[in-house]
Amino acid sequence: MKPFVTFTGVAKTYDGRQNVVQNLDLEIGRGEFVSLLGPSGSGKTTTLMMLAGFETPTEGEIALDGKRLNDLPPHKRNIGMVFQNYALFPHLTIAENVAFPLSVRGVPKAEQKTRVARALAMVELPQVANRRPGQLSGGQQQRVALARALVFEPSLVLMDEPLGALDKRLRETMQYEIKRLHHELGLTVVYVTHDQGEALTMSDRVAVFFDGRIQQIAAPDVLYEDPQNAFVANFIGENNGIAGTVRHVSDDWAVMEVGGVAISGKTGRDLAPGAPAVLALRPERAFLLPPPGAELNRLPGTVADVTYCGDHRRLLVRLAAGGDFVLKAPNTDGHVLPPAGTAVEVGWRPADCKILTPPPVA
Known part of the structure; x- marks a missing residue:
């Protein structure tokens, strides 16, 4: 099967001397849930930001469904993004927050309303459409952020430590919700975390990063039972x-x-x-x-x-x-x-x- 996301020989440096990502070759299949796992500074978030378009590779090529992404701006990549801090607009209602990606794409108002209602139903929050972010709990705000990332039906969803601000119980609940949506919608998900338990329980495959390189990428049970190196x-x-x-x-x-x-x-x-x-x-x-x-x-x-x-x-x-x-x-x-x-x-x-x-x- 042809890979959906590909990194070929990708490197990234900010100072021209030290690569924070080096010689990265990675293939992700359509519908796969892949976590990028590693300690701080290992290169996992930079890899995600290059895929999102917020960082540009110094070397190599990134492609989505066979199309080169390197020179394409973020808003033209059809990629949904979920951040740790939710990044909701506090002055807008929940419905307006979720509709934002549709409005910038010029989707008609009537269709926006239908798709926002559907997205909020997906995350089981149809009742909060007229509230503002400050009136919701952290877990509810993260569900809204997830709805906003899904509302324009992206080909790929990226998540950067999305559950890091939640307490343990809410984190476990949201892990289940994200996996449910992944299966029900057939999403392709690239998920950055430093939490090994989260990566092992949610992922089809996990890429373990250290020193700007993937040390091993495999199914969770293979990583645990058959590590390829001491790290x-x-x-x-x-x-x-x-x-x-x-x-x-x-x-x-x-x-x-x-x-x-x-x-x-x-x-x-x-x-x-x-x-x-x-x-x-x-x-x-x-x-x-x-x-x-x-x-x-x-x-x-x-x-x-x-x-x-x-x-x-x-x-x-x-x-x-x-x-x-x-x-x-x-x-x-x-x-x-x-x-x-x-x-x-x-x-x-x-x-x-x-x-x-x-x-x-x-």
Whole structure:
């Protein structure tokens, strides 16, 4: 299938020396929900602004449905935009706010009224048409901003941290609403966030940005289960990034040494015997006191802390080889955990971990 949005060799610099986005190649399919995820300064928002037309690429080409966008002004791109701060006009009614993109496009008044009513119904706010933004809650204002972005039936909708100003409950409600509209309307959505949970729960694919580059783009479960480098492993979810030294590498498996103990795992890229390495292991994949004889990785340590987290308990184990190890134990009846100060052994299956090259030093 032909991609709907394409970035080809795109770079952006503001000072002519340092690229905030570099060598960006990205393809997004029609109807796909793709999140751009990364820490502040990683290049994700600049990428979105170049697609919207508010920034111009220094190098490369951006295309929408096969048409080059680089020299096209924002209002001619047929792209809807939702911002974190809503960007509603306080002196206009909600209906007038939603109608604004239609009025600047010269849509007749009668059609504007019909389309505004339909857009407000989409976000389940038909009753607020005659109010002003200051009379609405934050969640309602964000729904109005979403209605305004959809009212002119754009080919693409861009969202820049749209839920960042909302509290946790409202954020979760709006995540559901955005996904509902995405499915019902067949929208193509590019969504910028620094919230990994938000990206994982909402997206078809997630592009993880760092240092102006996409480190990995994949479905949420692939990112979490099979990170391609140590940055992705540490940024997506919680990770036991234990340091060691590579002892052996094959096509599928690698062995690293941690404090004199051999640890086996799936092999990452660019590993070499004798080189430093880090482990990628999710806390829920490890367990205490593994049975003897099982083909497992094992490390001795001492329980340093046990924290109650509702559906699980989080154990911090201080390893004998140095460093901390985190595991999550389900909070079930009869599951008694050793108290702090107890000598234990942690274990996990080799297939549940990956051995990677260390992240670059900032």
